[in-house]
Amino acid sequence: MATVKGGRVAVIGASGYGGLQTIRLLQGHPGLSVSFLGGERSAGQRWSSVCSFLPLPDDPKVESADPDRIAACSDFAVLSLPNGLACQLAPQLLERGVRVVDLSADFRYRSLEQWLQVYAKEAGSLNRQDAELCSSAVYGLPEWNGPAIADAKLVAAPGCFPTASLMPLLPFLKQGLIETSGIIIDAKTGTSGGGRVPKEAMLLAEASESIAPYGVIGHRHTSEIEQMAMEVAGQDIRLQFTPHLVPMVRGLLSTVYARLRDPGLTAEDCTTVLEAIYRHHPCVQVLPVGTYPATKWARHTNRALLSVQVDTRTGQLVLMSAIDNLIKGQAGQGVQCINLMAGLAPETGLPLQSFYP
Amino acid sequence: MATVKGGRVAVIGASGYGGLQTIRLLQGHPGLSVSFLGGERSAGQRWSSVCSFLPLPDDPKVESADPDRIAACSDFAVLSLPNGLACQLAPQLLERGVRVVDLSADFRYRSLEQWLQVYAKEAGSLNRQDAELCSSAVYGLPEWNGPAIADAKLVAAPGCFPTASLMPLLPFLKQGLIETSGIIIDAKTGTSGGGRVPKEAMLLAEASESIAPYGVIGHRHTSEIEQMAMEVAGQDIRLQFTPHLVPMVRGLLSTVYARLRDPGLTAEDCTTVLEAIYRHHPCVQVLPVGTYPATKWARHTNRALLSVQVDTRTGQLVLMSAIDNLIKGQAGQGVQCINLMAGLAPETGLPLQSFYP
Amino acid sequence: MATVKGGRVAVIGASGYGGLQTIRLLQGHPGLSVSFLGGERSAGQRWSSVCSFLPLPDDPKVESADPDRIAACSDFAVLSLPNGLACQLAPQLLERGVRVVDLSADFRYRSLEQWLQVYAKEAGSLNRQDAELCSSAVYGLPEWNGPAIADAKLVAAPGCFPTASLMPLLPFLKQGLIETSGIIIDAKTGTSGGGRVPKEAMLLAEASESIAPYGVIGHRHTSEIEQMAMEVAGQDIRLQFTPHLVPMVRGLLSTVYARLRDPGLTAEDCTTVLEAIYRHHPCVQVLPVGTYPATKWARHTNRALLSVQVDTRTGQLVLMSAIDNLIKGQAGQGVQCINLMAGLAPETGLPLQSFYP
Amino acid sequence: MATVKGGRVAVIGASGYGGLQTIRLLQGHPGLSVSFLGGERSAGQRWSSVCSFLPLPDDPKVESADPDRIAACSDFAVLSLPNGLACQLAPQLLERGVRVVDLSADFRYRSLEQWLQVYAKEAGSLNRQDAELCSSAVYGLPEWNGPAIADAKLVAAPGCFPTASLMPLLPFLKQGLIETSGIIIDAKTGTSGGGRVPKEAMLLAEASESIAPYGVIGHRHTSEIEQMAMEVAGQDIRLQFTPHLVPMVRGLLSTVYARLRDPGLTAEDCTTVLEAIYRHHPCVQVLPVGTYPATKWARHTNRALLSVQVDTRTGQLVLMSAIDNLIKGQAGQGVQCINLMAGLAPETGLPLQSFYP
Incomplete structure (x- = not known):
């Protein structure tokens, strides 16, 4: 039957x-x-x-x-x-x-x-x-916890910043390609992440035509990111996470800096690392070397757009990740989890293409 | 006479x-x-x-x-x-x-x-x-090259990114308080930095409701920042600089990450470092610990707003700097230089207070 | 067969x-x-x-x-x-x-x-x-020319301003409920209507944080609106059309002013007029009296949102109409026409619900 | 003395x-x-x-x-x-x-x-x-009530919409050049007009990327505009006023439609009417025929920018007026009144030139 x-x-x-x-x-x-x-x-x-x-x-x-x-x-x-x-x-x-x-x-x-x-x-x-x-409870990052989510009774959908930041970072932690100390995450979000309850800082008159950091050192998402990063890396991690408020409704960009263990790796090598892990995940798109993600490309979609660059002078890895904070960073990821729980393909019913511009 | x-x-x-x-x-x-x-x-x-x-x-x-x-x-x-x-x-x-x-x-x-x-x-x-x-030619950063500018025949006003990035960074390099390797500058600018000549990427329809990195690795301002940083530090420096395009007309925020040599220094200590150096410079405002600069606070002014935070878990220093890219980052700094060359106080005729919001 | x-x-x-x-x-x-x-x-x-x-x-x-x-x-x-x-x-x-x-x-x-x-x-x-x-050629306004479009070889999709302006206006012209002289259309559009070819006026730095009229008197869409209005009204019409550029990517709002022939008509009466005509048209939504359309509600959809208000002091009718200028005002309307030409329901494959906010 | x-x-x-x-x-x-x-x-x-x-x-x-x-x-x-x-x-x-x-x-x-x-x-x-x-109390529109303001103990500064709408309209009412019935004011404002107390509708996430009418029919500023219009015209006036919320912080544009009594008047004639009345008022700038005001030109200034156009087909007059709603529409006008009360020139200490863009 x-x-x-x-x-x-x-x-x-x-x-x-x-x-x-x-x-x-x-x-x-x-x-x-x-x-x-x-x-x-x-x-x-x-x-x-x-x-x-x-x-x-x-x-x-x-x-x-x-x-x-x-x-x-x-x-x-x-x-x-x-x-x-x-x-x-x-x-x-x-x-x-x-x-x-x-x-x-x-x-x-x-x-x-x-x-x-x-x-x-x-x-x-x-x-x-x-x-x-x-x-x-199962941490609801479908690309990393798919089978556990499918069987779960209770799923905790990740925060928007952890989603965007972990997606490009976890493959390098899993493969042991980067130093686990000194990781820096500089993240930028639209104001809808602050929710619909009126707050002065989220008024158009205040937030428009301005960018500002907030919650510098000790933002709650720091420990959430560290928890999942440590689980995948299998070792202790203390990283830097700084969110910024950007004058736009939706969209979240995470720029992640880490040091390569092997400074000989190129941007092409690192792109291959991402492609290998995300090849069969329709909600992830790895961009070609030299193409950097704009949050608008991900807007109103459940897709994460990832890109890598390497500074060969310093062996520094720069990871970039763009999502829609309310879709892949929240509700879309929730539906993606239910899809798995309901025996459906993860991307079922989820928009993957943006209306540009 | x-x-x-x-x-x-x-x-x-x-x-x-x-x-x-x-x-x-x-x-x-x-x-x-x-x-x-x-x-x-x-x-x-x-x-x-x-x-x-x-x-x-x-x-x-x-x-x-x-x-x-x-x-x-x-x-x-x-x-x-x-x-x-x-x-x-x-x-x-x-x-x-x-x-x-x-x-x-x-x-x-x-x-x-x-x-x-x-x-x-x-x-x-x-x-x-x-x-x-x-x-x-004299590099026209008045807070650091004031006397040379006053006597100069030819002044090269710094770029907008170098201005915002160097202002909080130089004091720590000068005092030898940070490691000179591993410095990361994550910068964000409004679109007016791209000038008035029409380009597709700067159209409102393209740039609005989006944030994106560009010129990752090798942006021209990297070497300009390094030149001045090395001059002040007295040693070789290779740093990471990543600019991002933000959907606003004006404003430039630079978030700078560096490792403290003495991990015991607090945010208060580091704020004192900035205050000591900029005390008599009217175009710089050092914010109290825990207050982070919004670019809107600097808009239409020739002022740089600086703030510091320290992660005591990791000894990481986070420096934040907000300017108006067209004033302190360009024309206002030019006028500030001419003021010095003309024997006037540096802030003469320059707006220091924003019309908020 | x-x-x-x-x-x-x-x-x-x-x-x-x-x-x-x-x-x-x-x-x-x-x-x-x-x-x-x-x-x-x-x-x-x-x-x-x-x-x-x-x-x-x-x-x-x-x-x-x-x-x-x-x-x-x-x-x-x-x-x-x-x-x-x-x-x-x-x-x-x-x-x-x-x-x-x-x-x-x-x-x-x-x-x-x-x-x-x-x-x-x-x-x-x-x-x-x-x-x-x-x-x-058939004028491709599907709600008014449906059968002709279905049979057409060549369809001219209407301009964005005419679409938004005619949708609420035509029912009142058809029923003879308003004076045909003195009609005023004050329209507001996002900058994507100017296309993707770079122009100075469409730069974010220029168009953001500003609203301005343009093409006052004699804008090309005036005569296009008049042509269709006259066809439906069966008499000569000279109306006023003033477009304004609004600092947003998409969205078009048309506010139309006309004098009721019978000043005793209420907003409820006039809403009924719209509902009666558009009842079976899935790409039109008539809002209840007192609810006024925001363009964001129509964004990324092929829907026109219509609303009516009446000033009982003066017998003036105020019609409001919001569309996405690139969907119902352009490409979506084109697909809606092809749907009819291909024997499909007009709304086939077209999004009717916005991702809000 | x-x-x-x-x-x-x-x-x-x-x-x-x-x-x-x-x-x-x-x-x-x-x-x-x-x-x-x-x-x-x-x-x-x-x-x-x-x-x-x-x-x-x-x-x-x-x-x-x-x-x-x-x-x-x-x-x-x-x-x-x-x-x-x-x-x-x-x-x-x-x-x-x-x-x-x-x-x-x-x-x-x-x-x-x-x-x-x-x-x-x-x-x-x-x-x-x-x-x-x-x-x-004296109605504090300095260009029209200057002497009374100078002597007043109590001045009521006009609302932002009345200021922008009355400035271009009053000269034509005073000269008896337009019909007093059928006047239509279609006004557009930035969100700062809603004040600093947080409201859902003024959140960036809600108001950005959208334009919408509000308070259609019966907005409070209607009667305020009518009061002053009647005083200057010397007869009863019932006009139409529709405000719209525009996704920008500051700026207010009023587009006013009225019928010329003498349809032979040209845009040049009507511009001369404005120039004659405002020639000696430094806070008003009348633009040449064919130049239409952008609110950005008036931003952060106490100036009203006015422009006129005429549709010779219909004898319709189109008046356009741009101000900064928080300066000429509020605080700047207040200071302008105090200047007069203090025996100073009206524009003393008030910015008249915008930082563009």
């Missing part, structure tokens, strides 16, 4: 940017469908009054995230909530048989202790049960 | 961005005035028909850059021309007694050989005489 | 914005496929070297637009060329049995005389044959 | 956009100085910690707006507060001899009844005393 592929997906936090992207991606998806729209603030309202520009069939109501109601109609749930809320809702969904993809940071660390350290302020609600959940 | 301070300034290349900024800055300058508008394409036209939105008194004509005409009415000339043209005009002006500030790259290298290597394509016109001029 | 639906489409002018959008829309289209890539400047090159970020299967070569080569592999041709070129190529394609959708202005006027008057500068190449073609 | 000109100015609401602009304009003003910084939220803090990028001499403290404290050190007060607050503070300042320029809408209507109608929500605090104040 054939296994049924596909499934019904509840979207919790429907009117935020993560929720909106997820709903949009599931529209027209050949194997997945939206089964439930969860949102506290807009509970009870018709979707058309929450979001007039993205009409949904039969104009469903947004509802409060009741676990029984969700479980009655859903195989999967995507949680797009502020940090500290998913860890309360996820257990209730899991025990009712709903498989969960969480877009927040709640389950990204294997160790509850580390989570408490990094996200202390939001940690009030965590309890013993969550420690077990933390260690059982 | 009192020395007369101030002077009359010819602006050559008046309708490009460098020329426009220079003219705007000289409007209302208490010690300098515009004496001549040079421009080949618009020669013979009234200024109001070239640039209706920046009216000048008596609406002068734009003229072809005739050395005799210029010398008859000018003490100084600012050359804002494409690379390879200033080196033809400058000697003619100098021999007529006009002191020259060149905004192009023509005189930025002490060695003609290096210039030929880096700017080979434009080098056709250079000859023996220029080799002497090259070595006699 | 079943009629075969769908077809093979040649795209001429492949690397301009119109060509790029057409190719992107045909990727994944269930009934149409790209059969030929025409481009003079890039003839002979692989597509991947022209446009690395939009990979096509088998990486085809761009070719010179040879009519025989096109006819051998294509049922349809989309011409995305500068004004004055399509009228040379179209006849050669038509006589070889290729049905043509032209995105330029060459066939938008029924009268060759008017074309010569408005587009005089480009008119050198027009001859007797074209006068016949002009009068036989 | 010579009258002392100039004065000391208290800025109340110092950290909002209106306050910031006022402070910036008073820096370096030859006749006015900042005497007091008022702000409730940041009361007690040093200015440098509120606004690190705009250093003030001696780094003053921000204080609560105590009338006695203000009166002790100030000749003038600029109130940059939300609607409904100035009307509480102004009487207390006036009775202590401080002359007030209010940037809010509290005193823009001569009739308290109308104010209550339009600004009902904020009107709770208004009382009998205010009705007298309302009728005694």
